[in-house]
Amino acid sequence: MDAVIEESAEHFVGTNGQYRSFLDAAPLLMCVLDTQLRGVYFNQNWVSFTGHRQGDLLGDQWVSDIHPQDRDRCFAGMRKALKAGERFDSEFRLRRFDGEFCHMSISGAPQFSREGRLEHYISTITDVSARKVAEDALRHSELHRHAVFGSSVGHVAVIDCAGRIIGVNNNWLRFARQQSGRLRCVGCGVNYLEVCKCAMNDGDPNAEAAYHGIIAVLNGSVPEFIMEYRCPTPGEELWFEMVVHPLCRQEGGGIITHLNITKRYRAEVQAQTLLHELAHVSRVAVLGELTASVTHELSQPLMAIQTHAQAAKRVLAIKGAAQSEIEELVTDILADNSRAERILQQLRALLKKGRVGLKPLKVNNLIRNVADLLEDEATKRKVKVSLHLDPALPQVLGERIQLQQIVLNLMVNAFEAMRGVKTGGRELAIETAAVEGDRVSILVRDNGCGISSDKVDRVFEPFFTTKPDGLGMGLAICRSIVEVHGGRISVANNAEKGVTFRIVLPVLGKGNL
Amino acid sequence: MNGERPTVFVVDDDDSVRRGLERLLRLRGYRVESFASAEEFLQQEIKYQIVCLVLDVTLPGINGLEVQNFLLQQGILVPIIFLTGHGDIPTAVRAVKSGAISFLTKPCGEAELVSEIENAFAICRKELETRCEVTDIRHRYATLTERESEILSFVVSGKLNKQTASELGIVENTVKVHRRRVMRKMHAESLAELVKMTQKLNLYQQRPRV
Numbered sequence: 001m002d003a004v005i006e007e008s009a010e011h012f013v014g015t016n017g018q019y020r021s022f023l024d025a026a027p028l029l030m031c032v033l034d035t036q037l038r039g040v041y042f043n044q045n046w047v048s049f050t051g052h053r054q055g056d057l058l059g060d061q062w063v064s065d066i067h068p069q070d071r072d073r074c075f076a077g078m079r080k081a082l083k084a085g086e087r088f089d090s091e092f093r094l095r096r097f098d099g100e101f102c103h104m105s106i107s108g109a110p111q112f113s114r115e116g117r118l119e120h121y122i123s124t125i126t127d128v129s130a131r132k133v134a135e136d137a138l139r140h141s142e143l144h145r146h147a148v149f150g151s152s153v154g155h156v157a158v159i160d161c162a163g164r165i166i167g168v169n170n171n172w173l174r175f176a177r178q179q180s181g182r183l184r185c186v187g188c189g190v191n192y193l194e195v196c197k198c199a200m201n202d203g204d205p206n207a208e209a210a211y212h213g214i215i216a217v218l219n220g221s222v223p224e225f226i227m228e229y230r231c232p233t234p235g236e237e238l239w240f241e242m243v244v245h246p247l248c249r250q251e252g253g254g255i256i257t258h259l260n261i262t263k264r265y266r267a268e269v270q271a272q273t274l275l276h277e278l279a280h281v282s283r284v285a286v287l288g289e290l291t292a293s294v295t296h297e298l299s300q301p302l303m304a305i306q307t308h309a310q311a312a313k314r315v316l317a318i319k320g321a322a323q324s325e326i327e328e329l330v331t332d333i334l335a336d337n338s339r340a341e342r343i344l345q346q347l348r349a350l351l352k353k354g355r356v357g358l359k360p361l362k363v364n365n366l367i368r369n370v371a372d373l374l375e376d377e378a379t380k381r382k383v384k385v386s387l388h389l390d391p392a393l394p395q396v397l398g399e400r401i402q403l404q405q406i407v408l409n410l411m412v413n414a415f416e417a418m419r420g421v422k423t424g425g426r427e428l429a430i431e432t433a434a435v436e437g438d439r440v441s442i443l444v445r446d447n448g449c450g451i452s453s454d455k456v457d458r459v460f461e462p463f464f465t466t467k468p469d470g471l472g473m474g475l476a477i478c479r480s481i482v483e484v485h486g487g488r489i490s491v492a493n494n495a496e497k498g499v500t501f502r503i504v505l506p507v508l509g510k511g512n513l
Numbered sequence: 514m515n516g517e518r519p520t521v522f523v524v525d526d527d528d529s530v531r532r533g534l535e536r537l538l539r540l541r542g543y544r545v546e547s548f549a550s551a552e553e554f555l556q557q558e559i560k561y562q563i564v565c566l567v568l569d570v571t572l573p574g575i576n577g578l579e580v581q582n583f584l585l586q587q588g589i590l591v592p593i594i595f596l597t598g599h600g601d602i603p604t605a606v607r608a609v610k611s612g613a614i615s616f617l618t619k620p621c622g623e624a625e626l627v628s629e630i631e632n633a634f635a636i637c638r639k640e641l642e643t644r645c646e647v648t649d650i651r652h653r654y655a656t657l658t659e660r661e662s663e664i665l666s667f668v669v670s671g672k673l674n675k676q677t678a679s680e681l682g683i684v685e686n687t688v689k690v691h692r693r694r695v696m697r698k699m700h701a702e703s704l705a706e707l708v709k710m711t712q713k714l715n716l717y718q719q720r721p722r723v
Contacts, residue, residue: 303619332529
């Protein structure tokens with residue numbers, strides 16, 4: 001050991017006996033460094049922490065316990081402070097007696113002589129391992145949060161229990177910047193509920209739904225709120241999905257995410273358009289197969305009109321013919337004419353391609369219409385059709401043609417299935433009922449050949465068919481239509497003979513739109 | 514020759530069509546009886562001679578073609594005019610092959626329908642005429658003695674008097690006398706006429722020729 005150090009240590013201990021006992025009594029690791037940052041004295045705590053003897057720490061020896069990676073950084077800071085005669089604070093890892101490095105914070109206070117000359121530094125070292133671990137964990141979770149928050153493709157805002165925005169991600173900011181007016185400034189500090197309220201007052205129905213949804217999540221009455229909405233941005237029409245989740249902390253709050261679902265939405269629209277076209281093609285094909293019956297249906301009123309008119313002509317030729325007789329004939333003509341018109345309207349509706357859109361519908365009526373159209377086909381095939389329609393059936397929201405198509409397909413399928421049943425025994429029953437509180441069920445039951453149990457699960461698959469010349473699209477289209485209407489379709493073999501198709505649709509105003 | 518008022522049976526399940534046809538055909542002076550189903554019609558006994566059936570092909574229960582078959586099987590002769598909303602060729606061919614007068618597609622004009630109805634009546638009248646004639650012949654035939662009808666069978670099968678005489682073991686002159694008497698009783702002016710009459714009576718077809 002350097003003789004100078006030894007001397008200076010001797011000197012320090014000798015001259016500062018009181019000082020020394022004070023250092024040893026402190027519940028910290030303490031040391032005295034000279035102006036070269038060489039160790040002059042190390043207190044008892046230090047000695048026992050490192051497991052070295054006092055003599056093995058003096059001078060530059062104490063440095064060997066500092067983690068090699070921390071030495072340069074730590075000493076650079078201390079030398080800088082030393083030059084300026086200021087106190088220094090630094091952190092390093094110090095090797096414990098068991099070889100483990102512990103995070104330490106060092107803080108050195110300069111000591112000056114009476115003449116104002118810097119004599120030495122009294123340094124205190126605290127074990128900050130625990131704090132360091134906590135800090136690391138925090139930094140880690142912060143990093144994690146940032147990564148999740150920042151990389152979310154959605155526009156995310158965190159609100160407190162009053163609706164005030166307390167954090168937003170970059171996407172949120174970017175989107176807000178692209179907006180005009182009020183929306184431009186929707187960032188931290190703004191009350192999101194107030195924003196919704198303003199938009200509500202401007203008559204935006206989405207804002208109203210969002211407002212109530214957020215409040216419901218904040219007060220815990222719903223676990224989450226999801227809403228799809230159209231957003232008319234200056235450039236293009238965008239579709240978003242808004243999701244609100246509660247923030248899991250004592251003070252409450254929520255997380256609002258707006259996700260751009262325009263692509264998904266467009267794909268859905270496109271799929272629906274395709275379904276629509278396919279449905280049209282299949283409808284026209286089914287009607288094509290029914291041409292004979294349909295023309296028959298139309299020819300009846302025309303035939304009647306013809307005979308009424310010819311009779312009228314004959315009556316008119318009779319001198320002194322009764323006015324009342326002519327009147328009766330003309331009334332009959334008009335009645336048959338409107339009958340023909342009705343049939344034409346139904347036909348035209350089924351053959352039409354354009355979308356009619358969702359409307360409140362009376363299911364019973366549309367079943368009756370299809371049954372009327374198929375009356376002749378049923379007669380020809382010697383099928384007895386019976387309708388058991390619940391008169392108190394609530395309305396559903398749907399596209400008339402599409403729902404009629406389902407009934408049409410199921411009826412024609414049933415006719416086919418009963419081909420092998422002997423005449424007199426072919427029965428087709430359609431039943432409607434209100435079920436499950438807010439649903440409407442339609443049952444179509446035949447007593448035909450049934451579906452073998454290995455195929456019953458597959459009948460709704462596209463291109464699955466049991467008919468030799470079938471395309472296998474009829475039931476697949478039925479299922480798609482029912483699903484678009486928020487309903488379900490299923491089929492099961494009857495206990496005795498034939499099958500029953502069951503369609504369940506949501507009642508108007510519940511679960512749709 | 515027959516003063517009976519012609520009758521049209523109308524079978525159609527469509528109320529308005531049925532009512533219209535009934536009214537129009539009545540105005541044309543026909544007697545009309547209409548039925549909503551084949552079953553109803555078939556329960557009816559046809560008491561008239563000059564009749565025709567205007568029959569819809571598609572009927573609930575027994576359909577038009579089945580009515581036609583049933584009548585054929587029962588040997589009931591009613592000329593049928595089919596009406597159909599959709600004239601598919603196979604059905605029309607089947608109907609006409611089974612003896613239908615015609616197969617009209619709805620809506621059909623009055624003139625067309627009435628002309629077919631008149632055709633049907635003409636057939637009925639002709640049939641009736643034939644039937645009257647046959648009854649007459651049958652009456653005349655009944656007046657023949659056993660020997661005379663025996664001689665008749667030889668004559669119409671083309672046997673010469675001489676052959677007949679030798680087969681029956683009588684003299685030729687006796688054959689001649691019988692033959693003259695047969696001709697007179699049957700009101701036949703020639704041998705050819707006599708042959709025709711026996712054909713109408715369907716006399717010698719079931720039995721093997723002598």
